[in-house]
Amino acid sequence: MKLSAPVYHLKRQAKLLSREAKIPLHEALDRxxxxxxxxxxxxxxxKAAEAAPxxxxxxxxxxxxxxLVGAxxxxxxxxxCLELAVEAMKSGHRGVFFTLEYTQRDVLGRFRAIGADPARFNDRFVFxxxxxxxADYIVRTLAAAARGTLVVIDYLQLLDQxxxxxxxxxxxxxxxxxxxDRGLILVFISQIDRSYDPARKPVPDISDVRLPNPLDLSLFDKTCFLNKGEIRFHAAG
Structure with a gap:
C-alpha cells in the first residue's frame, strides 16, 4: 500500500493532531x-522499512x-541520487539533475538501469x-522552483573548478x-578520497570526503555513504 505522504510528513501530521486533539502522541500516530x-x-x-533504500x-x-551522497x-x-529524484517525482514533485560529467543520454540510460521509464516523468524531470x-547559476535557474523539488548536483568538488x-x-x-528559503532538497554527489581503505572501514564516512578546497561539512543536514551495496545514512544533530 502506497503512503499518501513521506513518513516524516505523516509524523508531523500526528504531532499536530496530538496538540489539537490533546491526545498522547502514540495515539495520534496510530490514528x-x-x-x-x-x-x-x-x-x-x-511497511515503509520494506521499501527500496x-x-x-x-x-x-x-x-x-x-x-551529501558519497562513494x-x-x-x-x-x-x-537518480532513485531519489524518481521518488520525488513519484510524490508529485520535480526532479532536477545538474551535471558537469554526464550527457542527457547517459542519464536517461541510468534511469532505465534502475527500472524507471524516463517517459513517465518527462514533464517533471529537468536535465x-x-x-x-x-551556485549562482543554480540559484538563477531554480528561482521559480516549487517547494519540494529535489535537486541533484553532480558533483560537489566540481563547483569551484x-x-x-x-x-x-x-x-x-x-x-x-x-x-x-525555497524549500528545496539539494543532493550533492561527492567524491571519496583515495586514501579510504575498505579493509579498515566497510563504508566511508564524512572524514573520507575528498576536499581539494576547504569546506565545512557540517553545512550538510544529512549524509549517505555507500560501498559494495552497504548504505550508511546519518542525520546531523
Whole structure:
C-alpha cells in the first residue's frame, strides 16, 4: 500500500493532531496510520522499512535539506541520487539533475538501469549540463522552483573548478540558504578520497570526503555513504 505522504510528513501530521486533539502522541500516530490503512503506526513503519533504500532515504528528507551522497567510483552514488529524484517525482514533485560529467543520454540510460521509464516523468524531470554550473547559476535557474523539488548536483568538488567561481565554502553556503528559503532538497554527489581503505572501514564516512578546497561539512543536514551495496545514512544533530 502506497503512503499518501513521506513518513516524516505523516509524523508531523500526528504531532499536530496530538496538540489539537490533546491526545498522547502514540495515539495520534496510530490514528494517522489508520487513515493510511494500517492497524497501527508500528505496522506502517515496518511497511515503509520494506521499501527500496532510496525510498527509505527519501522518506527521511525534508524541504530545505542539504544532503551529501558519497562513494568511490562504481559503487552506486549516481544511481542512488537518480532513485531519489524518481521518488520525488513519484510524490508529485520535480526532479532536477545538474551535471558537469554526464550527457542527457547517459542519464536517461541510468534511469532505465534502475527500472524507471524516463517517459513517465518527462514533464517533471529537468536535465542541465551547462558549462556554467555553479551556485549562482543554480540559484538563477531554480528561482521559480516549487517547494519540494529535489535537486541533484553532480558533483560537489566540481563547483569551484573554474577560477572565476566563488570558493566551494561560499557556494555551499549560498545553496544552503537558497534551499531553506525555497524549500528545496539539494543532493550533492561527492567524491571519496583515495586514501579510504575498505579493509579498515566497510563504508566511508564524512572524514573520507575528498576536499581539494576547504569546506565545512557540517553545512550538510544529512549524509549517505555507500560501498559494495552497504548504505550508511546519518542525520546531523
Amino acid at each position: 494517522v496510520a489508520a487513515q493510511e490503512g494500517f492497524a497501527s503506526w508500528s505496522l506502517l513503519a515496518a 532510496a525510498g527509505i532515504l527519501f522518506a527521511q528528507l525534508a524541504p530545505g535539506d542539504l544532503v 568511490r567510483p562504481g559503487h552506486g552514488k549516481t544511481l542512488m 542541465d549540463n551547462s558549462d556554467a554550473i555553479s 573554474k577560477r572565476e567561481n566563488p570558493d566551494l565554502m561560499a557556494q555551499v553556503r549560498t545553496l544552503k540558504a537558497f534551499a531553506r
